[in-house]
Amino acid sequence: MKVLVATEKPFAPVAVEGIRKEIEGAGNELVLLEKYTDVAQLLAAVKDADALIVRSDKVTPAVLDAAANLKIVVRAGAGYDNIDTEYAKGKGVVVENTPGQNSNAVAELVFGLLVYAVRNFYNGKAGTELKGKKLGILAFGNVGRNVARIAKGFGMDVYAYDAFCPKDVIEESGVHAVGSQDDLFKECDIVSLHIPATAETRQSINYALVGQMKKGGIVINTARKEVVNEPELLKLMSEREDLKYITDIKPDADADFAKFEGRYFSTPKKMGAQTAEANINAGIAAAKQINAYFNEGCTKFQVNK
Known part of the structure; x- marks a missing residue:
């Protein structure tokens, strides 16, 4: 062959x-x-x-x-x-x-990007720590489980939602299972996306969903660009100067996101694997x-x- x-x-x-x-x-x-x-x-x-x-x-x-x-x-x-x-x-x-x-490589990248973000991109100004923060993991597959493992080492309080993973399986991993995507975004300081791009998930990370996050919320996307509704996220970030968006997938609207200095970062190319x-x-x-x-x-x- x-x-x-x-x-x-x-x-x-x-x-x-x-x-x-x-x-x-x-x-x-x-x-x-x-x-x-x-x-x-x-x-x-x-x-x-x-x-x-x-x-x-x-x-x-x-x-x-x-x-x-x-x-x-x-x-x-x-x-x-x-x-x-x-x-x-x-x-x-x-x-x-x-x-x-590739799951461990992606999970480690999540934390490389997160530390960079919470330390204000190393601009010399005081940032925050990850310890004690609530991390939400959207989809609890191979990558999500590795993210949870590493997050515990940082002393984070870890939550997860996965429509296809039973609650007891999530909780057996020492992670809080929540009942919906909305609950995850409402509860957590940081949400890490690990959903595939499907008919159900494309454009699902939108104004209404992300808008439920607490002040200072961070969305980190190392999944797929297509799951984020870029125009709606741009609108939300224009209205809320406390939100940050961090990704290893350069958005189509990269130039528009770049105007949010100190609140947006994208790697030049997809780096997860x-x-x-x-x-x-x-x-x-x-x-x-x-x-x-x-x-x-x-x-x-x-x-x-």
């Missing part, structure tokens, strides 16, 4: 070697398309591929139509909104992600999942059933 690794932003060399060891060790062929600059290069490379590993690369209907032999696509990471999963399903192509492989460890973990997990699919028909991590 031919396995194509198509990465506009390549894996680290050590991750590529790990992927190669897994794929070639199982008797399959590995082909690399790195730092490509035009989708035509991807369309040409995928024509005879049986499997595809991507990072944030877009797998569109055009890509899927060009890949006559394609059987499986694995997104090396948790989020998979860069892949047209329904179109893939219609063509009989399995789509998988690698949940949990940008650690050597996460890069290696996700890449090798993707390779192992492809081998498991070809050898055993395993679809444990399929997201388009």
Whole structure:
């Protein structure tokens, strides 16, 4: 089988070697398309591929139509909104992600950004501490659980809401479970977003929801840009000079948010999974999942059933 690794932003060399060891060790062929600059290069490379590993690369209907032999696509990471999963399903192509492989990296980034924010971006003025503050975690999956673990080390009071995670599971982790998103935003000083971009969540972080936060509230988004209603958040921040918005996903309205000096920060690019460890973990997990699919028909991590 031919396995194509198509990465506009390549894996680290050590991750590529790990992927190669897994794929070639199982008797399959590995082909690399790195730092490509035009989708035509991807369309040409995928024509005879049986499997595809991507990072944030877009797998569109055009890509899927060009890949006559394609059987499986694995997104090396948790989020998979860069892949047209329904179109893939219609063509009989399995789509998988690698949940949990980047979760600690994202959780650590949350606290790197939070310390920066509460210390006023290190501008020399007195800030605040995280100890004793109420942290709300919106979605209690792999990343959310790691955020809770680290927050306890800071001495924070941790709350969570997840529509799909039972209350007792959240509370077994030593976290307060609340009954709704509204309750989370009303109760907490800081809310960290870890929801996927779905039909239900897109634009859900809006004026009404965030407006319920206490004075000095902070929203931190290391999830997906699409979950934030940017025009409504801009309006709210114009009206409330106490709110801060911190993210590793540059908004479309970056220039407009930038006018809130001392209350807004975005990294230049998405940074959640940008650690050597996460890069290696996700890449090798993707390779192992492809081998498991070809050898055993395993679809444990399929997201388009």
